[in-house]
Amino acid sequence: MAGRLVVAGGGQAAFALVAKLRALKDERPITIVAGEASFPYQRPPLSKKYLLREMDLERLLYRPAAWYGEHDIDIRLSTTVTAIDRAARTVSLSDGSILDYETLAIATGSTPRRLPDAVGGNLEGVYVVRDFIDADKLADEMKPGRRALIIGGGYIGLEAAAVARNLGLDVTVIEMADRILQRVASAATSSIVREIHTTRGVDIREGAGLVRLVGIDGRVTAAELTDGTTLPVDLVIVGIGVVANDTIAHDAGLAVANGILVDEFGRTEDPAIHAMGDCAVLPFKGLNIRLESVQNAVDQAEAVAALLAGGSAPYEPKPWFWSDQYDVKLQIAGFGLGHDETIVRAGQREGSVSVWYFRQGKFIAVDAINDAKAYVTGKKLLDLGVTPERAALEDPATDLKTLLQ
Template structure:
């Protein structure tokens, strides 16, 4: 194909798609439409090293500016796709320009859910962290002795709690569900991660929701919780999940279901349009899921690039994730949704532990806390479709490598 590829989005999936195409010697014209003012950059360090000012934005860039010109990639910053005409195969941009495409890739990502203004979500001092501008605004607020409230006990909220505590703030995490990480991890993993935060002085309140935020002169000063308590706060970080950016696809008549529905080849209900990354709903083990991870964004985008370049290999997700909290690294292989049993295995080093997930006797995921060997072993077992001997797995004296024999 020689017609223009237009990529809506300037994040990890967008960059991975274009970089892989060029690596495959595909020379078709490419235009990236990026909503941010910055060239594409890594997002995971935003809530960690970048927020702590241990890493600058220049180190987060995937490639410096000259790379785009050298690879004949037209990138338009601070611009979005405002309209899509599938019949004419054109997109209208936010600056009024119109582009024709032969292939369109939707890598529009997701948007953090915010607290509604009706409960104080618009007060000064209330933050989400999705891009570097969000992180810049929050960084100046992380001053020792201040009181931070984290709304949401998922990975984003817990990473924010770890950074705030590291900076010397008093930190309270509230989670409306019965336990933190309830949507994404087992009860065993939730307990282990909860203990990590509590041991570092974080007040973790599970089964506690937010009624409203209270402000003085437009600035948040307190939070009323569902247990009736009023908590004094100096800042609030919101981590209550994200919503897929699928409105453009919806308005154009593509199939959406809390994300843009794609097949195994990344194609939407329009064969000229593909979707990838956080915005895409893809088939996985007889389910339709949305994988919110860097790994999936990159792997799926590279698989679509290979397809566009003439390949015919479908994308088979092999999920893995990670989360850095304090000096703890949580590595996850597989997808634990629908597990009916877990096994907790102590690691060989102090503080290392892993949680193994099973469904109907088959290994489906592993969570490894400061236990790289458990992570690597679990990942290899999952990739080869093997389930380890249960008795051997239960015995911490048995080397995990033997399970791969």
């Protein structure tokens, strides 16, 4: 039997790794060191169905508590790995104990960026949503007629804006960049998503940053913006990106760059240590990137599990993402970074549309808004490495299925 696998982290990637290992009949001892008090659970619903009280924590769990014992997995809740001794192959834990390992998997995820205290980030009524405790506190604030300010026009901020509007709050989104979704989507997609929100009453202010939050008796009451305006607010949701949790790797002398650098097998510089999920920087088409998605966390972790169980296949990312806002489903296949052209194509159903991304004439990604057929077709084309004929794609009469022939 192989020696102990220690997994630092208790999120999606950590669970996917150990579940796949056991599915592959790998019987090595496993210890998960999970920082939260809860058994591993889904995070995407926290800013959607859980916040809307349509799901409870028990429904978010990947598996019930008994599953871990049944599969001989030691899980230590409310505990973190604080240090790695690579020479001794041990990890120190926050409870003072030390664990030996043959293999260490770092799946510590990422942490939302918070506003500095100097601009009011420590005021009551200012939130980020990283775990169910954050979501519980925020849900208590979401009452009709209250004024919510969302700082950041990325997917997390826009999903929060959609939930707040659905609950009857007055919502303003501020985005310091020239447009919402500028870091992750095309101008065409930004325009489509902007209209989805503005038609539902969200005030979106692009090119507007925060100067500071103002409070009375420690509670946020207003926001001063870089455009010179002051907004009265009752609560603030901060969605300004995340920072990879790579401190323990950095302190152990491993290479990091807002994430832990790994190869195509998920290995760090130390062959006994792997990293996966949001905390890992991996190779993809000549780039070193972090893929912040459930899909990547699962697929990369399962690829590492297969390797540990005796396989030899590298991880080949096939990115896909999704975002639910109101009754709109945005599905994304591929990775549009560096695109130099887009084609916007109307779908067959009212309100459906897709944006197709190209770089130097090659098809690299698709954003499908309420258009499952465009998403499925685009994903298959990407899997096949096929660039569709431009004329056919631009013709609204073209059946997308024919692009696969």
